[in-house]
Amino acid sequence: MIHSLDSVIRQHAFFNELDEHHIQFIVGCAKNVRFDTNHYIFREGDDADQFFFILEGLVSVELMVPTKGSVTVQTVGEGDVFGWSWLAPPYRWHFDARTMRKTHALAFDGKCLRAKCEEDHDLGYEILKRFANVAVERLDATRLQLLDLYGAHV
Amino acid sequence: MAAESIEIGKDLTIEAKHLGQVLTAIAKQGYELVGPTVREGAIVYDRLNSVDDLPRGWTDEQSPGKYRLNRRKDQAFFGYNSGPHTWKRFLHSPLQCLWKCKKNGNAFQIIEETPEARKCAFIGARPCELHAIAKLDKIFTGGTYVDPHYKARRENVFVVCANCTQAGGTCFCASMKTGPKAASGYDLALTEVLEGEDHYFVVSVGSERGAEVMVAIPHRDASEKDHETVDRIIAETASHMGRRLDTTGLKELLYRNADSAYWDNVAKRCMTCANCTMVCPTCFCTTVEDVTDLAGDQAERWRRWDSCFAMDFSYIHGGSVRMTAKSRYRQWMTHKLAAWVDQFGEFGCVGCGRCITWCPAGIDITEEASAIRNSEPVAVGAR
Amino acid sequence: MAHTFELPIIEAPVMLDPMMPVPYRIERVKRETNDTFTLGLMPANGVGVTSFGPGQFNMLYIFGVGEVPISISSDPRSCPALEHTTRVVGPVTKAMGGLKRGDVIGIRGPFGSRWPVTEEMGRDFVIVTGGIGLAPLRPALYQLMAQREKYRKIVLLYGARTPQDILYRRELEHWRGKFDLEIQVTVDRGGGNWRGNVGVVTTLISRAPFDPSETVALVCGPEVMMRFAVMELQKRGVRSPKIFVSMERNMKCAVGFCGHCQYGPAFICKDGPVFSFDRIEPIFGKAEI
DSSP, rough: OOHHHHHHHHHSSSTTTTOOOHHHHHHHEEEEEEEEETOOEEEETBBOOOOEEEEEEEEEEEEETTEEEEEEHHHHHHHHEEEOOSTTOOOBBBBBEEESEEEEEEEEHHHHHHHHHHOOHHHHHHHHHHHHHHHHHHHHHHHHHHHTTTTTOO | OOSSSOTTOOOOEEEEGGHOOOHHHHTTTTOOEEEEEETEEEEEEEEOOSSGGGGGTTEEEEEEEEEEEEEEOOOOOOOOOOOOOOTTTHOOOOOOEEEEEEEETTTTEEEEEOOOOOOOEEEEOOOOHHHEEEEEEEEHHHHHHSSSHHHHHHEEEEEEEEEOOOTTOOOOHHHOOSSSOOSSSSSSSEEEEEEEEEEEEEEEEEEEHHHHHTTSSOEEEEHHHHHHHHHHHHHHTTTSSSSSOOOOOOHHHHHHHOOTTTHHHHHOOOOOOOOHHOOSSSOOEEEEEEEETTTSSSSEEEEEETTEEEEEEETTTTTSOOOOOHHHHHHHHHIIIIIHHHHHHSSSOOOOOHHHOOOHHHHHHHHHHHHHTTOOOOOOOSS | OOOOOOOOOOOOOOSSSSSEEEEEEEEEEESSSEEEEEEEESSSOOOOOOOOOOOOOEEEEETTEEEEEEOOOOGGGGTTTTTEEEEEEEEHHHHHHHHTTEEEEEEEEEEEEOOOOOGGSEEEEEEEEEEEGGGGGHHHHHHHHHGGOOOOOEEEEOOOOSSOOOOOOHHHHHHHSSSSSSEEEEESSSTTTSSSSSGGGGGGGGTTTTTTEEEEEESSSSSHHHHHHHHHHHHOOOOGGGGEEOOOOOOOSSSSSSOOOOOEEETTTTTEEEEHHHHHHHTTTTOOO
């Protein structure tokens, strides 16, 4: 189990070029998780102590909107890293995350990683660099979505 | 006296008093004479009934945003430079019906408007204008698609060029290599010489039809002295240009500076009035209008002149691509001096200076080009 | 920076009189979405377009109203029958949307450059499109499917506004099933029973299954979407000469005379609308060009 986790993590671009001892630590924080369809991985308001790396499947990032019900803001799928509320206080999820199909992911212990980052600033910097990149990409995509490019012009 | 036949490329000399006969001879061949004439304080191009309609003894005074007619001390026929009209209005009509259409139940029938093939003689066309006409020829008859209306008119034009014997205040044909003397593109080219008591024209014969016209006109072969006189006058004209445009690396310069802050400077002054495009001899943009009668049974498509300075010129999907005056001025200047080179292998500007004269804000394209060049750090590009 | 615009030489087109509309009868009107419809057309008098390339467009004339450039969205093999999928964005397209079977419109064309389908056999093809952008790419898809074995991986990444705005649904399903065509659809806004991707189409590029070194990318949609799509493709290593975009500007004549469609030195009506990205890279994305 640990071996397959190890190789997956090492191969992925997100963890590229990390120092060996950092990788080992991260592997230690990781575990394999599988979800059925229509499963809430977390809900808005829950403690945010994890982040996820999707190996297979599709997850809907949603918000419960009164009179509209659950509105999917975005979906994240294979190869995506999601969940960064674990990085900033008050460490609570701002959205619901619900699987749209059977999903296989790696779940990382954010609480543990947070503590280690406080101790080892080198690791902290590497992690934050990578999450900043994810945030930028996600922000770009969200902004495009906001533009409603296919919407009516006149 | 008059030779039986005249070779093309020959130079003749005629007395100024015989100019009228030349015009009459051309008219006799069925050409409607169109040329410069004074009207409402400007020299415009209109129908000429005789040589008396020419602006004899008039000259123009031009500078950025300024145009005045003044009396000359002499009686030169072509002692001015340019007016607000260009020959393009006779080749590429400001308003042209393209076709008419009649409804037939669900269907409709389109009747093409027959291209007008009226014989027209351009009297007194300037060398820069001949280049301008050649540029329009390339656009409308030299590509994959041919404009039948332009073609019909163009094929029936007789060109009498008047080489420039003085340079105007906004002229820069020398920079654009389009004058002051015409090398080709004419049936006849006249260089007027008015020195002391002498008043004559050295006439270059450019075609068979030109030769045919000159056969019956009293003339002699141009002498060595005539040629020297012409060369002297032309050289003097070339050295007294009102403006200068450095064309070195001009295309790259403009492309390179698309984002230059300098365009904001022009934008403050440009009112996007479109005068420059209306008076420019090479601007060719048009728009199309589809109209119907009240009953909705007949429709027509009309083409009319348009300008890239118009707000809705670049309109798509609820907005215009070029919304600001800055972007529209940039578009016009970059097209004229850069993009045209990529499109047609030459500059779109002939150095006639009309855009400078007729700009109400006095914006000078040669100065703008200079300013952009000087706005670059010395290391970049050629100076 | 080198600024050489080498504009491609377009071969002489096989077309009707480029200045005069030729009557076409509407055989079929299909409402695709609430503002998009497809007209199925046949020549009214036996004379019609004999061939066209994917990516080309016609000028469609609505009697007494006006003329608009619309990409051809049918199978090139079906000529002279034509299909035009159109979105209502102004008075002419609005009038077009009100037409019925049996009505006649005028067609001039075909004009413009083509998607390089026949030129790039043996490659992976990635098609990135959004909204009505799929319509000009449909002929390319037909051409790809017609000779499927001549190409390697074909991936279609398609972004629509909402699930209700997805065009050619049945056809896409058919292609997905019948040919080896990978289709990934995403919507800007989900809702209802939508169980698929939600998010802009550009997010699908980073993990789409293609080999960047062997790929030709065809991109069509709103200019902003194309800008980001090109960025993502380049991030993955697809080179500019192998990325093709379809540009759009105001058009009045479609024959290079009116000057309206100029984009830098290019006339979109005859040098485009399809451009390889390297040709327009110096001006692409520049404001108000």
